[in-house]
Amino acid sequence: MTSASTPVAIAGWGQTGPLAEDLRSIPEMVLDAVQATLRNAAMGYEDIDAVVTASVDVFDGMTASNIAVTEVVGAVMKPETRIAADGLCAAIHAACQIRAGAYDTVLVVAHAKPSMSDFYELTKWALDPIFLQSLGIDFLTFAGLQAAAMAAEDKDAVERWAGLAACRLADASGDGKSPGSTEILQSALVTTPLREKMCAPLADGACACVLRRGDDSSPGRKEIRLSGLGHDLAANFIGDRELTESAGLERAAARAYADAGIKQPEDEIDVAEPSVAFAHEEELFVQSAGISDNTIISPHGGLFAGNVPIVAGLSRLTAAAEYLRRNNDLRAVAHGSWGPAGQGQAMVVLENAIP
Amino acid sequence: MIREGSIRLPFAYAAGKSGSTYLRALQEEQRILGSRCSACDRILAPARSFCPTCGDAELQTVEIGPGGVLLAWTERPDKGILGLVKLDSADTAIVHRILGSSDVLSTGMRVQARFGDASDENPEDSLLGFAPEVADS
Ligand SMILES: [Zn+2]
Numbered sequence: 001m002t003s004a005s006t007p008v009a010i011a012g013w014g015q016t017g018p019l020a021e022d023l024r025s026i027p028e029m030v031l032d033a034v035q036a037t038l039r040n041a042a043m044g045y046e047d048i049d050a051v052v053t054a055s056v057d058v059f060d061g062m063t064a065s066n067i068a069v070t071e072v073v074g075a076v077m078k079p080e081t082r083i084a085a086d087g088l089c090a091a092i093h094a095a096c097q098i099r100a101g102a103y104d105t106v107l108v109v110a111h112a113k114p115s116m117s118d119f120y121e122l123t124k125w126a127l128d129p130i131f132l133q134s135l136g137i138d139f140l141t142f143a144g145l146q147a148a149a150m151a152a153e154d155k156d157a158v159e160r161w162a163g164l165a166a167c168r169l170a171d172a173s174g175d176g177k178s179p180g181s182t183e184i185l186q187s188a189l190v191t192t193p194l195r196e197k198m199c200a201p202l203a204d205g206a207c208a209c210v211l212r213r214g215d216d217s218s219p220g221r222k223e224i225r226l227s228g229l230g231h232d233l234a235a236n237f238i239g240d241r242e243l244t245e246s247a248g249l250e251r252a253a254a255r256a257y258a259d260a261g262i263k264q265p266e267d268e269i270d271v272a273e274p275s276v277a278f279a280h281e282e283e284l285f286v287q288s289a290g291i292s293d294n295t296i297i298s299p300h301g302g303l304f305a306g307n308v309p310i311v312a313g314l315s316r317l318t319a320a321a322e323y324l325r326r327n328n329d330l331r332a333v334a335h336g337s338w339g340p341a342g343q344g345q346a347m348v349v350l351e352n353a354i355p
Numbered sequence: 356m357i358r359e360g361s362i363r364l365p366f367a368y369a370a371g372k373s374g375s376t377y378l379r380a381l382q383e384e385q386r387i388l389g390s391r392c393s394a395c396d397r398i399l400a401p402a403r404s405f406c407p408t409c410g411d412a413e414l415q416t417v418e419i420g421p422g423g424v425l426l427a428w429t430e431r432p433d434k435g436i437l438g439l440v441k442l443d444s445a446d447t448a449i450v451h452r453i454l455g456s457s458d459v460l461s462t463g464m465r466v467q468a469r470f471g472d473a474s475d476e477n478p479e480d481s482l483l484g485f486a487p488e489v490a491d492s
Contacts, residue, residue, distance in 0.1 A: 144429030
């Protein structure tokens with residue numbers, strides 16, 4: 001990706017959830033997130049040129065899951081694009097539309113409601129119908145296989161992951177309280193070696209943000225810019241991949257860093273908001289994205305506060321933007337991950353900018 | 356209020372040329388097939404119609420296994436064990452059921468394919484899974 005001349009800024013954001021079970025309908029949830037976002041950006045539907053939504057039909061129990069939210073995202077009689085992947089990927093596509101000069105202001109919206117059904121049962125339908133579906137394998141089993149591959153040569157790994165989960169659960173709780181490593185290691189077995197409390201709890205929710213063309217005509221006005229974009233898909237057959245690393249994230253991060261002019265990620269990133277649905281994925285993230293101890297990771301517990309599939313990466317983007325709004329002169333990265341054992345990877349670099 | 360619903364629709368998934376060859380060999384000959392990509396100089400498991408790395412569609416079908424090495428496995432309560440197995444002479448691994456008790460499993464151990472009878476509707480069931488290699492196998 002070449003460095004783009006048109007800067008892209010994030011003008012506002014909002015969300016609803018994460019809630020273990022939101023009894024509202026999906027359009028009601030999405031409306032709530034969109035209205036919060038427009039208020040936050042001090043905009044109305046009339047200010048939006050185009051909409052990019054992220055949803056997955058099978059998770060919503062219907063086809064054309066984007067059409068069910070057309071009205072509440074304000075997409076009637078407007079250009080709308082749907083991405084059936086993580087919401088961060090939708091944000092990247094919206095940013096590319098602005099960079100390309102197609103639109104000035106794009107609304108990005110993601111939603112999912114895993115409480116509607118058995119979420120992991122649904123993920124079976126994302127897998128190869130000839131070789132995998134008859135085995136009854138799903139994304140949870142793939143997470144277990146990846147964790148098992150990582151733990152095979154590393155006897156302290158599982159204890160380390162319990163410690164990481166304890167940290168994130170404490171950050172997510174708001175009061176700093178969390179189960180200790182021992183309690184986490186004794187929580188219910190999900191799929192070896194993963195225990196219940198090493199897995200970010202599934203939740204319902206919707207998240208949105210407004211991206212707009214960066215404003216170089218108002219010097220001195222602070223804005224938060226998306227300065228680096230990168231995404232990637234790894235091999236489809238899981239046995240074709242080296243599971244103890246994330247080559248997809250390495251490539252996605254390399255693209256985002258090159259785009260943002262980052263040469264040494266270990267020194268140049270202040271905050272990281274990774275999509276860690278299972279504790280071992282934080283180690284994959286740190287290693288593949290070249291993050292060091294100089295970077296604050298998931299200051300509010302990341303997805304351990306509630307893991308809304310599809311929404312996850314977009315909510316990492318808005319969490320990073322929230323952090324930058326309260327600070328000056330910082331740089332953050334937001335990360336999204338989707339598919340079996342993180343087949344899809346997305347990375348966005350955000351920074352405080354003063355045009 | 357909640358309206359209960361469900362989606363139940365039968366589908367006919369085409370296994371394709373390579374998938375059909377693979378399933379027929381499993382069912383009729385109890386053999387596991389892979390594909391050699393000469394451009395990439397590697398043997399892909401299971402058999403493919405094209406190389407996912409270079410896109411070459413002129414792959415050579417080769418027999419792999421039936422023995423191999425267990426790369427990783429995960430066990431779910433009530434759902435059995437699934438593992439990643441690198442079959443002999445293959446360069447990539449396949450995912451399949453691991454048979455028996457997890458007490459005896461270890462990463463890097465030798466495993467052997469186990470075959471059984473399968474219906475014409477589900478020829479993939481001919482490969483029951485992989486079990487730790489024992490002296491009498
Ligand atoms: Zn090839």
